[in-house]
Amino acid sequence: MKQRHLLGCRGAGGRRRFTTSVLAAAFAVAAAAPALATGAAGAAPRVHKGLKGTVLIGASVSLSGDFSATGTTTKEGYQVFQQWINTHGGMDGKKVVFKFLSDGSSPTQVTTNYQKLITVTHVNFVVGPYSTLLTKPASVVANRYGQALVEGIGGGPSVFAAGLHNVFDVSASAAYQGITYAKWIAKTYKPQPVAFAAITTPFSEPIVTGIRKYLLARHFTAPVFKVYPLETSDWTPIASAIEATHAKIVALATQPPDGNAFIQDFASAGYNPTTLFEVSGPDQGQGFVKAVGKQNTTGVMWPNTWYPGAAEGPVNKQMETIAEHMLHVKLSGLSANIAEAFSAAQVLAEAVNHVKSLTNAKVMSYLRKGHFTSVQGAVCFLPTGQNKCAQPFVFQWQHGNQVAVLPPTKPGVTKIMNPKPHWGQSKY
Amino acid sequence: MLVVQGIIDGILAGGLYALMGSGLTLVFGVMEVINFAQGIIVILGAYLTYVFATHIGVDPFVTLLITIPIMFALGYGVYMLLLRPIKRDRVIMSLLVMYAVAVVIEGCLDLVFGGTLVQVSTPYATSSIHVGSLVFPDIYLMAFGLSAVLLGVLYVILYRTKFGRSLRATTQNTTAAKLVGIDVDRVSATTLGIGVGLGAAGGMLYGMTASFNAASSYDLISRLLVIVILGGFGSVWGAMAAAIIMLVIEDVISVVWSPVWGQTIFYLVLAAVLLFRPQGLFGRRMARAQ
Numbered sequence: 125m126k127q128r129h130l131l132g133c134r135g136a137g138g139r140r141r142f143t144t145s146v147l148a149a150a151f152a153v154a155a156a157a158p159a160l161a162t163g164a165a166g167a168a169p170r171v172h173k174g175l176k177g178t179v180l181i182g183a184s185v186s187l188s189g190d191f192s193a194t195g196t197t198t199k200e201g202y203q204v205f206q207q208w209i210n211t212h213g214g215m216d217g218k219k220v221v222f223k224f225l226s227d228g229s230s231p232t233q234v235t236t237n238y239q240k241l242i243t244v245t246h247v248n249f250v251v252g253p254y255s256t257l258l259t260k261p262a263s264v265v266a267n268r269y270g271q272a273l274v275e276g277i278g279g280g281p282s283v284f285a286a287g288l289h290n291v292f293d294v295s296a297s298a299a300y301q302g303i304t305y306a307k308w309i310a311k312t313y314k315p316q317p318v319a320f321a322a323i324t325t326p327f328s329e330p331i332v333t334g335i336r337k338y339l340l341a342r343h344f345t346a347p348v349f350k351v352y353p354l355e356t357s358d359w360t361p362i363a364s365a366i367e368a369t370h371a372k373i374v375a376l377a378t379q380p381p382d383g384n385a386f387i388q389d390f391a392s393a394g395y396n397p398t399t400l401f402e403v404s405g406p407d408q409g410q411g412f413v414k415a416v417g418k419q420n421t422t423g424v425m426w427p428n429t430w431y432p433g434a435a436e437g438p439v440n441k442q443m444e445t446i447a448e449h450m451l452h453v454k455l456s457g458l459s460a461n462i463a464e465a466f467s468a469a470q471v472l473a474e475a476v477n478h479v480k481s482l483t484n485a486k487v488m489s490y491l492r493k494g495h496f497t498s499v500q501g502a503v504c505f506l507p508t509g510q511n512k513c514a515q516p517f518v519f520q521w522q523h524g525n526q527v528a529v530l531p532p533t534k535p536g537v538t539k540i541m542n543p544k545p546h547w548g549q550s551k552y
Numbered sequence: 553m554l555v556v557q558g559i560i561d562g563i564l565a566g567g568l569y570a571l572m573g574s575g576l577t578l579v580f581g582v583m584e585v586i587n588f589a590q591g592i593i594v595i596l597g598a599y600l601t602y603v604f605a606t607h608i609g610v611d612p613f614v615t616l617l618i619t620i621p622i623m624f625a626l627g628y629g630v631y632m633l634l635l636r637p638i639k640r641d642r643v644i645m646s647l648l649v650m651y652a653v654a655v656v657i658e659g660c661l662d663l664v665f666g667g668t669l670v671q672v673s674t675p676y677a678t679s680s681i682h683v684g685s686l687v688f689p690d691i692y693l694m695a696f697g698l699s700a701v702l703l704g705v706l707y708v709i710l711y712r713t714k715f716g717r718s719l720r721a722t723t724q725n726t727t728a729a730k731l732v733g734i735d736v737d738r739v740s741a742t743t744l745g746i747g748v749g750l751g752a753a754g755g756m757l758y759g760m761t762a763s764f765n766a767a768s769s770y771d772l773i774s775r776l777l778v779i780v781i782l783g784g785f786g787s788v789w790g791a792m793a794a795a796i797i798m799l800v801i802e803d804v805i806s807v808v809w810s811p812v813w814g815q816t817i818f819y820l821v822l823a824a825v826l827l828f829r830p831q832g833l834f835g836r837r838m839a840r841a842q
Contacts, residue, residue: 192667
């Protein structure tokens, strides 16, 4: 009876309070989860503004959303740089600390993050996020506050079309990245059908569009050019359309999920092009191997400005060693994003150490006229921010290793494997 | 022939999406709860399969013997701990709770696995049956077969068991079901358990056909919701029909024209259907006598 009495008197209110408590608890955990995730993904120490003897560098990174895979490796690149620079004299003699904010792959959040980094956290410098999509709003915010934005993974034409003079892309720009491959195709193959497909991202699509334009001008044909939205999650029909052309040459502007899916679809259908070029996916190191299987990696090509074991000087070797220990991966498993992010911070550090100042205006002035050396190679900038000294490589998976195969004139490149072996028939 | 291949691709992929969407529509049918966590539940199922298949070496299909009970328990527990106590504004509050559950699971998956894309590797992931110039990927045939079997089992549970009668009675009228002695909470918890368990099976298949990370759930849930809306909330067969219709339309237009237009035209078809049947193809009429 006592229990019944309690329920009778307090039931409604009690239930309401209980419901409210359940919801409050659920949302408290929900709110905490992303923070927990962020905290786990990065080990950046908390730094308060005004900390003497420290150079604070801010970056927005995508730890969730569409770019979470590549956003994470971008962050790792900056973390590797932080460890490297602090054992090599720091920046302007000061210790370097990175401050990361997660953007969920959202351009809106990127804007908020860079504003917060500059106006609330008072970072000394900002470096770029992952992707052209996110670099564009980041560059606008940085420009508004007179800050340089040195970046290595946002080279789509739209970033430079804005005409801002605070953007410095240390990698090869998108429109230029595929040209080495296009030249090799034109030199190696007679004019014939080439199958193209491109995801509608501002960095990937221009690479393949550039290749297509170059080859069409040399009497190659394009029986299929499928452009698909970023939200696509079923790539089989696009693969079917490509397979139906029986083209020996296939060039795809991909992100990792679709790049991996195309390989699985092609292998499943027994369609084995002589040469397969994907913009992103194969560059993800061990992630690519895990996704498509070791036996299906050999022969796949992609553009980039760095590869594990690149003969680009002692800093590259030091970066690789730190990354291997920090991330617990083998050399061949290192993502190119690590080198791209590292390069951005490295060039920034070179400029700061040269001008011996943390003033953005002085650093930008030197960035515009200086020549730099990054783990990706030579860097010097056009007025619009592209790296005019970059020499884009084409890479290829060969027996479980990523090797540079083009341009053939570059020292240290390996002989290209052409034609690529049939799916599943590669040896290790 | 390309059109026929597009139809085949659409039907086979549609079976997979039907399985992933069936849990969502079943839960709504019984509890009138839009399970916003279904996308991440599918991804959780994919990760569980990945762990067992990669680290223990169990065949992905065999992992279902482990993952379905685990996921069933998760669904049952979520209902008992988080949904059952809600007595007021149940629909909207349940929706918010399931959204919170989704965010928590996503955060946990990010913590454990990071953002790196993974895929469940199997020897049969890249084999296929060729009939003339038509290609039937083994993995999609298996996915379609498993979907058919599991949806068949679901049919037997719904229409040939005492629990199924209780579930259908609850679907039709919760108050009347209580009056005739049905333990509605137990039925609801079991239904959410089944829905989440189906997510485990869908996740296993999804993980073998695509690379995924926790963020993949956003694209998934948006597509699953569209499937359930077109098929009609609460109708398992509607989900199956809608998934196949959606994928066939998208795939045929993608192969013969453009993937961009594939999605656009599907949404035009969806809008046209909803104009004439707001409850979806197989859904119950939602309008109530005032």
